[in-house]
Structure formats: structure tokens, C-alpha cells
Amino acid sequence: MKILFLGDVVGISGRSMILNNLLSKIKDKKIDFVVVNGENAADTGMGLTESICKDFFNCGVDVITTGNHVWAQKETVSHIEKENRLLRPRNLFAASPGKGFGIFTAKNEMKVGVLNLMGNVFMKKCEDVFESADKFLQKYKLKEHYDxxxxxFHAEVTSEKMAIGHFFDGKATLVVGTHTHIPTNDERVLKNGTAYQTDAGMCGDYDSVIGMNKENSINRFLKKKSIKHFPAIGDATLCGVIVDCDIETGLAKKIEKFIYGGELKNSH
Known part of the structure; x- marks a missing residue:
């Protein structure tokens, strides 16, 4: 069983790279299940649309996760209520539309649970993520409710991400961070069998500032007059992880970084 997780897709550059390459990568790597974080996939680099969701599903994505920009496109509020494969952070306040967890069927017919959480430190206010995670684990069990x-874990701070990783160790197949758009070099299988990486990185143009136009970003930091922020549109890199899973235990046997194309070059 192989799972591919791809980090935050940024703008048309990241979308195009996925649409043009994902199906071939699924075939080459013999991937059984694909999760993509799509919260920056719109042309503006903020949010996503129904059309973008359909394009992703048509090119091999099984589930789309999100984060703090999930509501940036107004249509998502209604679309997420009818599209179960689109998730928002589970620990958003209870009245939020949509769901933060689902159980899905992989290409090999095995059941995959996908949980979307958001951090509390330096992020938009949401319910306590550790309390939410604890409640989740009291209700759902690996190899009982899903294979x-x-x-x-969509979060800003590395310490919070690492703590969540250890909190789920032995109870999840993969814990991977999103949001900071930079692939970390710490992929590993934790002591109790959970695959972990602090941040998957982004699917976007790395000749940029986390996917956004670099000149405009610098002007904003210099407090110079700048035009409305927009994504970089050069060749994108796909960033994420591939996890080889143990069918018997539901835990990870191996995790490897997946980086393909663009500024970060081809690693596969």
C-alpha cells in the first residue's frame, strides 16, 4: 500500500504541474491513494473553487485537505457541504460548514481515514488542536475504523507540528505538516511506526516567496507601495511524501520525500 501526500498547491503554476504530471507519477510509483492540500490553489493563491476540485479529482487526487485559507473563495462554503472529498480543519469552530475527517476507499479497496487539523500558534483562532486530537483518538482507532x-496538520510552528506527530505516533499511518510551503529534511518513521515530516512543502513556483511573486513580496516587507499580492507563475515543483504502508498494522514501513521538477529539480 502506497500513499502520496502533496503539500499546498499554489496558484495556476502548481495546479498545472499536478494536472500535467500526477497521473503518470501515480502509475510510475504505483500509488494507491493521493491526498493534496489545495487551500492555495486558486488563481489568487488563496482558497480553491469547485472547478479546481473537479480538475484535481479527475487527475487522480482522492482527497483534498485545506487550512486557514479554506473560505477565501466564497463558493467553497456551499461546495464543501456537498463534496465529501474536500475537507477543512476539524478543529474549526463547530458551526463551520463541511467536515474535517472522512473515511475513503483506496484503489486497492482498503479504507483510508483522512484527518485535517490546524495549529493554534500564530494561526487564525480555532479550537484547541490537542484537545480536538485527543477527542478524535478516543472515538476512532487504527485497524478498527479504517486501515x-x-x-x-496545517500549522505555522515546528514545535507544535512535532508534538502532534509524537501525539499520534502508533495511532496514525502518516502525520505531515502543511502551511509553511518549505519541504523539511526530517522525514522519518517515528518510534511507534508513524511516518512523519514537519512540512511537505508546496506545489508551486519556488522562484518566489513561498509561492508568491518575489518582487512584490520584498516590497511588502520593505513597506513600499505594492500591487495586490499574486502567485509566481514560473515552472512549479511538486513536493510531498510517499509512504509505504504495512497492510497488517496500518503503520508505516518507509517514508521518502517526493520532489519533482521546477526550481528544486527532479529527485525522481
Whole structure:
């Protein structure tokens, strides 16, 4: 069983790279299940649309996760209520539309749970993520409710991400961070069998500032007059992880970084 997780897709550059390459990568790597964080996939680099969701599903994506920009496109509020494969952070306040967890069927017919969480430190206010995670684990169990569990932790701070990784160790197949758009070099299988990486990185143009136009970004930091922020549109890199899973335990046997194309070059 192989799972591919791809980090935050940024703008048309990141979308195009996925649409043009994902199906071939799924075939080459013999991937059974694909999760993509799509919260920056719109042309503006903020949010996503129904059309973008359909394009992703048509090119091999099984589930789309999100984060703090999930409501940036107004249509998402209604679309997420009818599209179960689109998730928002589970620990958003209870009245939020949509769901933060689902159980899905992989290409090999195995059941995959996908949990979307958001951090509390330096992020938009939401319910306590550790309390939410604890409640989740009291209700759902690996190999009882699903064969595998993927946790997308959308958070700013590395310490909070690492703590969540250890909190789920032995209870999830994969815990991977999103939001900071930079692939970390710490992919590993934790002591109790959970695959972990602090941040998956982004699917976007790395000749940029976390996917956004670099000149405009610098002007904003210099407090110079700048035009409305927009994504970089050069060749994108796909960034994420591939996890080889143990069918018997639901835990990870191996995790490897996946980086393809663009400024970060081809690693596969």
C-alpha cells in the first residue's frame, strides 16, 4: 500500500504541474491513494473553487485537505457541504460548514481515514488542536475504523507540528505538516511506526516567496507601495511524501520525500 501526500498547491503554476504530471507519477510509483492540500490553489493563491476540485479529482487526487485559507473563495462554503472529498480543519469552530475527517476507499479497496487539523500558534483562532486530537483518538482507532490514517496538520510552528506527530505516533499511518510551503529534511518513521515530516512543502513556483511573486513580496516587507499580492507563475515543483504502508498494522514501513521538477529539480 502506497500513499502520496502533496503539500499546498499554489496558484495556476502548481495546479498545472499536478494536472500535467500526477497521473503518470501515480502509475510510475504505483500509488494507491493521493491526498493534496489545495487551500492555495486558486488563481489568487488563496482558497480553491469547485472547478479546481473537479480538475484535481479527475487527475487522480482522492482527497483534498485545506487550512486557514479554506473560505477565501466564497463558493467553497456551499461546495464543501456537498463534496465529501474536500475537507477543512476539524478543529474549526463547530458551526463551520463541511467536515474535517472522512473515511475513503483506496484503489486497492482498503479504507483510508483522512484527518485535517490546524495549529493554534500564530494561526487564525480555532479550537484547541490537542484537545480536538485527543477527542478524535478516543472515538476512532487504527485497524478498527479504517486501515490507514493520514493526518494533515496545517500549522505555522515546528514545535507544535512535532508534538502532534509524537501525539499520534502508533495511532496514525502518516502525520505531515502543511502551511509553511518549505519541504523539511526530517522525514522519518517515528518510534511507534508513524511516518512523519514537519512540512511537505508546496506545489508551486519556488522562484518566489513561498509561492508568491518575489518582487512584490520584498516590497511588502520593505513597506513600499505594492500591487495586490499574486502567485509566481514560473515552472512549479511538486513536493510531498510517499509512504509505504504495512497492510497488517496500518503503520508505516518507509517514508521518502517526493520532489519533482521546477526550481528544486527532479529527485525522481
Amino acid at each position: 490507514f490514517l493520514i493526518v494533515d
